[in-house]
Amino acid sequence: MSVTTIKKNITSDISGAIQQTVNSFPLLKEKRNEAWHTFQQLSMPATKNEEYKYTPVTRLLEKNFSFPTANPSGHLSTLQDFSIPELDANIIVFVNGVFSQEHSSIFSNNSEISILTMEDAIVQQTEVCLKHLSAYIDLKADALANWNTAAWTNGVFIHIPAGTTIEKPVVIHHIHDTRNGQVVSIGRNLVVLEKNSAVTIVEKFDSIGDANHFSNCITEAVVAEYAELNLYTIQNDSGKRFQYGLTQIHQADSSRVNTYTFSLNGKLIRNNLQLTLNGEGIESHMYGLYLLTGDTLADNHTVVDHKKPNSFSNELYKGIMDEDSKGVFNGKIFVRPQAQKTNAFQANRNILLTDKATVYTKPQLEIWADDVKCSHGCTSGQLDEEALFYLRSRGIGKETAQAMMLYAFAAELLDNVKHPVIKRYLDNVISERLHKNF
Amino acid sequence: MLTIKDLQAKIGEKQILNGINLEVKPGEVHAIMGPNGSGKSTLASVLAGREEYEVTGGEVDFLGKDLLEMAPEERAREGVFLAFQYPVEIPGVSTINFMKTALNQIREHRGQPALDAVSFLSLMKEKMKLVEIDQSLLSRALNEGFSGGEKKRNEIFQMAMLEPKLSILDETDSGLDIDALKVVANGVNKLRNKNNAVIVVTHYQRLLDYIVPDYVHVLYKGKIVKSGTKDLALELEAKGYDWIKDEVALA
Numbered sequence: 001m002s003v004t005t006i007k008k009n010i011t012s013d014i015s016g017a018i019q020q021t022v023n024s025f026p027l028l029k030e031k032r033n034e035a036w037h038t039f040q041q042l043s044m045p046a047t048k049n050e051e052y053k054y055t056p057v058t059r060l061l062e063k064n065f066s067f068p069t070a071n072p073s074g075h076l077s078t079l080q081d082f083s084i085p086e087l088d089a090n091i092i093v094f095v096n097g098v099f100s101q102e103h104s105s106i107f108s109n110n111s112e113i114s115i116l117t118m119e120d121a122i123v124q125q126t127e128v129c130l131k132h133l134s135a136y137i138d139l140k141a142d143a144l145a146n147w148n149t150a151a152w153t154n155g156v157f158i159h160i161p162a163g164t165t166i167e168k169p170v171v172i173h174h175i176h177d178t179r180n181g182q183v184v185s186i187g188r189n190l191v192v193l194e195k196n197s198a199v200t201i202v203e204k205f206d207s208i209g210d211a212n213h214f215s216n217c218i219t220e221a222v223v224a225e226y227a228e229l230n231l232y233t234i235q236n237d238s239g240k241r242f243q244y245g246l247t248q249i250h251q252a253d254s255s256r257v258n259t260y261t262f263s264l265n266g267k268l269i270r271n272n273l274q275l276t277l278n279g280e281g282i283e284s285h286m287y288g289l290y291l292l293t294g295d296t297l298a299d300n301h302t303v304v305d306h307k308k309p310n311s312f313s314n315e316l317y318k319g320i321m322d323e324d325s326k327g328v329f330n331g332k333i334f335v336r337p338q339a340q341k342t343n344a345f346q347a348n349r350n351i352l353l354t355d356k357a358t359v360y361t362k363p364q365l366e367i368w369a370d371d372v373k374c375s376h377g378c379t380s381g382q383l384d385e386e387a388l389f390y391l392r393s394r395g396i397g398k399e400t401a402q403a404m405m406l407y408a409f410a411a412e413l414l415d416n417v418k419h420p421v422i423k424r425y426l427d428n429v430i431s432e433r434l435h436k437n438f
Numbered sequence: 439m440l441t442i443k444d445l446q447a448k449i450g451e452k453q454i455l456n457g458i459n460l461e462v463k464p465g466e467v468h469a470i471m472g473p474n475g476s477g478k479s480t481l482a483s484v485l486a487g488r489e490e491y492e493v494t495g496g497e498v499d500f501l502g503k504d505l506l507e508m509a510p511e512e513r514a515r516e517g518v519f520l521a522f523q524y525p526v527e528i529p530g531v532s533t534i535n536f537m538k539t540a541l542n543q544i545r546e547h548r549g550q551p552a553l554d555a556v557s558f559l560s561l562m563k564e565k566m567k568l569v570e571i572d573q574s575l576l577s578r579a580l581n582e583g584f585s586g587g588e589k590k591r592n593e594i595f596q597m598a599m600l601e602p603k604l605s606i607l608d609e610t611d612s613g614l615d616i617d618a619l620k621v622v623a624n625g626v627n628k629l630r631n632k633n634n635a636v637i638v639v640t641h642y643q644r645l646l647d648y649i650v651p652d653y654v655h656v657l658y659k660g661k662i663v664k665s666g667t668k669d670l671a672l673e674l675e676a677k678g679y680d681w682i683k684d685e686v687a688l689a
Contacts (some may be wrong), residue, residue, distance in 0.1 A: 385489075390526040393486050394540040394596060395514035395547070404539065408530025408579075 007294075010062040010183040011043040011143075017068030017184070018151040025122050035149035042143040050143070053301040054360045056088045060242060060268050065182060074177030074208075077414070079103045082173055084425045089202070090115060090166075092156050093173040099154055102424045103173075113166050114159040114349060118188055120156030123194040128159060132190055132222050136276060144244045145272075148218045152432045153219075154189035156202030158201065160227075162194040167293035169419065171199040174217065178209035178240065189219040193255075200230040200419055205237050205266075208300035212267075214242040221249045221257075225279070227364045228256040232422060233271070236264040236429060239294055247273040253279035253308075260315075260417060261300065262426060263290040264433060280310040288317035289413040291433050292325030292357075304346075306339040309369075318413060320406055320434075321357035328360045333365040333374060342372040350380035351409060399435065407436045409422040439464050439635050440505075440604055447661075454480045457496065462604065465632040465685035467669060468678045469646055470639045472657035473679040478639045479523060481657065482608040485637075487513050488522035489607035494500065500604070514540075515547035517603030521593040521610050528580040534562070536580050544600060566600040569625040593611035594625040605629075606637045611645035623648030643675035656682055670679050 001293070018039065022032050041437035045052040047059070054153040082090070093103040099117045106115050122129050135151055156172050176183040193199060202228045207213055219337050223229050231247065241268060249257055275284050290298040319327040329348045352357040356377065363376035385407055393402035410430050430436075442463040447455040462468055472566055484491050485498065487510035498505040505513060508656075528536075553561065566573060567589045568660050582588050590610055597605055607609040607621045607626065624637065626649050638649055646668060655662045656668040658679075663686050664670065674682070 027521050030520065276658075329559075338484075382530075387526045387528045389488055389510060390522065390528070391540075392510040393514055393522075394536070394600065395511050395544040396540050397511050397543060398509065398545065400539065401511075404531055405528065406537070408528065411530050 001028070007230050010058060010067070011040065014044065014147060015040055020068060021151045021153055024153065027122055027126060027130065028133070032150045035134075035139060035146040036129050036151075038139055039146035039150055041142050044143050049395045050274060051301065052207050053155065054326070055268070055270055056145070057244065057268065057270055061214065064242065065184065065214060067184070068180065069184075070187070071183050072180035073185070073374070074098065074123065074175070076100065076103060076175060076177065076208070082175060082204065084086040084171065084202070084422060086202070087171065087421045087425070089169045089171045090421060091171050091173070093175065093190070094154060094185070096177055096183050096186065097153050097187060101329035108166055108168055112161070112164050114157070115170060116157045118152070118155040118190065121190070124161065125157060127156065128192055129190060131186060132192060132220060134220075136220065136222075137218070137246070137248050139379045142246070142272070143217065144216060145246050147247070148186055148216045149189060151184045152218070155188035155190070157189070158191045158199065159200050160193045160197040160368070161223075163196045163404070166200075169202055169422070171202040171204060174205045174215055176207040176209075176213040176215070178207055178213045178242070179194040182211050183213040184214045185217075187215065189215040189217070189221065191221040191229065193221070193223045193229055195224045196226040197224070198228040200232070202232040202234065202422065204234045205241065205243065206393060207237050208298045210240060211431065212240050213240065216244045218246045218248070220246070223249060223251045223255040223257055225253045225255060230258045230260075230418065232262070234241035234262050234264075234426070235266055235269055235319065236262070237266050237280065239265065239267050239296065242268040244270045244297040247274065247360055247385065249275045251275065251277050251279060251282050252285065254281040255279065256283045256386065257300065258285045258418070259287065260413075261286075261288040263288070263292070263298040263300070265293075266298070269296070272298045274303040274305070275313070276305045276307065277313065278307045282311035284311075285416070286313075286315040286317070287413050287416050289410055289430075290317075290319040290327055291410065292319065292327055293322045293428065295324045297326045297328070301330045303332045303334070304344060305334045305336070306342045308338060309340045311339070311418065312343045313345070315359045316413065317348045317410060319350045320409065321351065321359055322353040324354075324356045326358045329378070330364065331376065332364040332374070333366070335369050335372050337368040339373045340369045342369060342374070344374045346376040348378040350378075351383060351408075352380060353383070360362050400437070403435045407431065408437060410434065439501060445481075445484065445498060445517070446494045447480060447491050448494055449480070449491050452493070454660050455484065458660070458662060460662065461656065462635045462637065464603075464635055466653065467636045467638065467649060467651045469639065469651035469654045470637060470657055471654060471671060471674060472593075474641065476657045477660040478657050479642075481673060482520060482606045482637070485606055486510060486518060491594055497522070510542070514600070514602075517546050517604045519597050519600060519602030521590075521597060521605065521607045523609040524592055525581050527584070529582050531580045533576040533580050534639050537562070537596060540596075541599055544631050545572060549555040562599065565595060568598050569595045569646045570621050571595050577613050582689065586613035587615065590614055590618065590622050591625070591675040594622050598625065598629055601629075603634050604637070605634070606639065608639045609641065611640055611642065619645065643671045646671045658682055658686055
């Protein structure tokens, strides 16, 4: 049996799964069928695919899932275990990819914000949906994005009118109830910020039960002039979660985007984060923290595409790899010929705590303009022994000293989190993970 | 307080200490001098428990306990303090947080309750005055971006906070101008009492004008080759180290 045969098998199995939902939205029939076709053409990525070199998503899915199967119905008695404490927010909950009216609550005024399920949005906001869905994603590049485009069943549509600042964050819970078997959910979110509007969105991934589960989730965001989007992704589920995520953000003049990606647990995490800076005076910050243990694999592929002059992008990703875990970082920065006076910075820093832990980090800068400031740097190494000795020489036990240093390393990301309640929550989660008890 | 007998140590394959003998009693100040590469800093590091050094022989008794058996943090909790020649910069850890953690772990070891925030702060303010260090410096990340003088002052501040029984000052004078040197020495002197002891490791006599030693030892090729009073330091200052080397060669 050759590798090619295996690859073909899973592609056709998934293709069979896609077939079940490809025609579920008549208005999107053409787009979805086209994506289905492209999925089959591209087929699931092999490890020889440069973009998946260190992340055998195809092999892992093949080994741990069977396609096509229907999801068991999910049941959530309370959201409490998964919610962010004391966060006053609009809450949207999906259980096994199905919208849960019972656990969702939307507080912001309807005139300020429209939050709909994608199912409803296709009907009620057809024009906006058709205009933006898949408009900015390069569907020629990635089979998994096509899988999503052809087969998504639900998600959230958020539309913020011009000049409106939404005070209460929108939290989207993607919960899998796997007590009755494997769950596969395909979700699609569309976020449209009109001129001079602002919103904070949190996407959170959790589960109940012990079976393997997979989510393929795409979020597309369109950020108009002077608008501000803060987007948090919190991945802290069990070691049974496999996930592929693509976040595609399209920015216009003078808009601001801050993304925060916290990958703290899971089996396989693949995040594609792609920012297109299609305007001047834009500011974009991408922050990422991955704290990995066990055999977790977290792969962050990011792209910043500077298309116009005078914009600023800054990226800081940090990771701590423990036990057998594996981190992957690939950061692409494109500066198009037109994009003079671009400032683009990127840093990726890693700490490996064991001999078995690994990290692959690769900055990739392609600069076609000549008057730009760009820098990148990546480091990976162990904890600084000299610093550890310094702390211990003052009476601080080895474990505490180590926790202090790891926390300090991670805290640089927390420092950039603007929302106080979300910050406190993340701080607690990270402190607990790093055994910070000082 | 401290009894070192025939201490031998190496780093990698390189033997550095070749049988050190030293007795330090409470209330005393000992200066360890010697030319570059004689093993001064190695001795300080071995006493503090730096793990790159391998002790190949001898013993060290500290207040009736085997110091060499202890982890660095245990030594600190028992009352040993090393003021680093090159204090480490640790981004993200504030001096205040660091000191609070250290102090409370030491207190726990002594069977004392942890200090609450208010008591800690007032203790800190009191000790800050000793070394003329500003609180804004202590709120910052540990030693990050500090000048040489600020780092050394921070070392003495930590010493003041932890109240060690035995302080080892490793080349504390290096990189200090005369004013900073006076401040640091003044801090050390204020902390001296009949129950604690100080070992000053230094290449130059300069610091000993301000921290006056009871004994001066000359370390050469990993051994103490000459001991005397503070006059020995003055003699070394005037004549350099060559005559010591000659003496050793003749013997």
